[in-house]
Amino acid sequence: MTRPLTLLGIESSCDETAAAVLRLENGRATLLSDVIHTQLEEHAPYQGVVPEIAARAHAEIADRTVAAAMREAGIGYDALDGVAATSGPGLIGGVLVGMMTGKAIAQAAGKPFIAVNHLEGHALSPRLGGDCAFPYLLLLVSGGHCQFLEVRGLGQYTRLGSTIDDAVGEAFDKTAKLLGLGFPGGPAVERLAKSGDGQAFAFPRPLMNRPGLDMSFAGLKTAVARAAAEAPLTDQRLADLCASFQAAVCDVLGGKARRALEGFDPGKGESVRFVVAGGVASNQAIRTALETEAVSCGGQLIAPPLRHCTDNAAMIALVGAERMAAGLIDGAGDLGAGARPRWPLDEASATRDPAYATGLKGAKA
Numbered sequence: 001m002t003r004p005l006t007l008l009g010i011e012s013s014c015d016e017t018a019a020a021v022l023r024l025e026n027g028r029a030t031l032l033s034d035v036i037h038t039q040l041e042e043h044a045p046y047q048g049v050v051p052e053i054a055a056r057a058h059a060e061i062a063d064r065t066v067a068a069a070m071r072e073a074g075i076g077y078d079a080l081d082g083v084a085a086t087s088g089p090g091l092i093g094g095v096l097v098g099m100m101t102g103k104a105i106a107q108a109a110g111k112p113f114i115a116v117n118h119l120e121g122h123a124l125s126p127r128l129g130g131d132c133a134f135p136y137l138l139l140l141v142s143g144g145h146c147q148f149l150e151v152r153g154l155g156q157y158t159r160l161g162s163t164i165d166d167a168v169g170e171a172f173d174k175t176a177k178l179l180g181l182g183f184p185g186g187p188a189v190e191r192l193a194k195s196g197d198g199q200a201f202a203f204p205r206p207l208m209n210r211p212g213l214d215m216s217f218a219g220l221k222t223a224v225a226r227a228a229a230e231a232p233l234t235d236q237r238l239a240d241l242c243a244s245f246q247a248a249v250c251d252v253l254g255g256k257a258r259r260a261l262e263g264f265d266p267g268k269g270e271s272v273r274f275v276v277a278g279g280v281a282s283n284q285a286i287r288t289a290l291e292t293e294a295v296s297c298g299g300q301l302i303a304p305p306l307r308h309c310t311d312n313a314a315m316i317a318l319v320g321a322e323r324m325a326a327g328l329i330d331g332a333g334d335l336g337a338g339a340r341p342r343w344p345l346d347e348a349s350a351t352r353d354p355a356y357a358t359g360l361k362g363a364k365a
C-alpha cells in the first residue's frame, strides 16, 4: 500500500490549454477533473497552428483553466502533493506559459514542481485507463509527433523509429490544405476518403521497403499535390485523391507496425500490447490497419479514449504522480528546470544520433 498522491497537471505545448487533477493510489489513477480548451477556432483561418497566436491564447486562459480544474476536483491547493507541467518539447511560447503557471502555483503552495516531457505524457497515456501494464509497444501519431517507442517502465523508453520529415498528422493537414479542405485536415480527408477509390492513384509508400522503423511523409504529400494539379478537381477526383493518400498512409503505418511487432518481445511469454495514441489514432482506417497487424502477431491493439489520445493534462499529471510515487522527486522538485523546445524522450539514442536531438527530426522525434 502506498500513500495516495494528488497532482495538478498543466499542458500548453501546442494548441490545447489543459489542466487536470489526478489521484494515484496503489498504481491506479483516478481523475478528479480534466479540463481541455482547444484553440481550433483561433487557428482555423490560417489552416495551421500559429505559434504567436497559440502563446497569447494560452496566456489568456491558463489561470482560468487551472481554477476550473481545481474547482471541479473540489480541493484546495494545500491538498495537492505536487504540480506537474509540460516543459517541452513544443512551441516554446506556450510551453513557457504553462510552466510558469505551474511553477508559480507550486511555489505559492509550497509543493514540489515536476517538469514533464510531453512525449512521456503520451507514452504513459494508456495507463490512465488502468489496464495497460508495462511493457508495451507505442505508436505515437499526431500533428507534431510520429514515432514508434518501446515502453518498458517508468523512464525506460527506447525510440525505435520516427519520421525523418513531416509527422503523419501534418501530412494529413498539408494534403487537406492543398485540396482546399480546411483545418484540421485529418477528419476532412478521412470523411472524403470514404467515398473514394484507394487504388485510383498509385502514390508512393516512402521508406516502406527499407529496413528499420523510420518513416517519411513529405514526398507523399508532394505526390498528392502533383496529381491534384493534373486535372480539374471534381468531387469524385477529390475523394479518390483522399482515399489513395489514406491508403498509402495505412500501408506505411501497417507495414512498419508489423516490423515493430515482430521485433518486440514483451518477455515472460506474454502477448504484445500495442498502443496507438495521438490525434491520428482517431482515423478508423488507420486503426483497422494497425489492429490487423497486432492481431496477426498474436497481440492486441489498445487505443486510449480520444480525449486522452490528443493533448491533455491528465497524462501530464500522471507522469508527475508516477515519478513522485517512484521517489524520483525531492524538495522543491524541478523548480530550476527550463523550457525545452526540443527534448527527445530517449536521450541515449538522441546522443547516438544527434540529428534526432537537435535537427529537423528533433521536433517530430
Ligand code: KG4
Residues within 6 Å of the ligand: 014, 141, 142, 143, 144, 145, 168, 169, 170, 172, 173, 184, 185, 186, 187, 190, 278, 279, 280, 281, 282, 283, 284, 309, 310, 311
Ligand atoms: O494529438 P493532436 O490533437 O495534436 C498534436 O498534434 O499534438 O493531433 C492533431 C492531428 C492533426 O494533424 C489532425 O489532422 C490529425 O491529428 N487528425 C487526424 C484525424 N483526426 C485528427 N488525422 C487523420 N484522421 C483523423 N480522423
Ligand code: ZN
Residues within 6 Å of the ligand: 118, 122, 142, 144, 145, 310, 311
Ligand atoms: Zn502531443
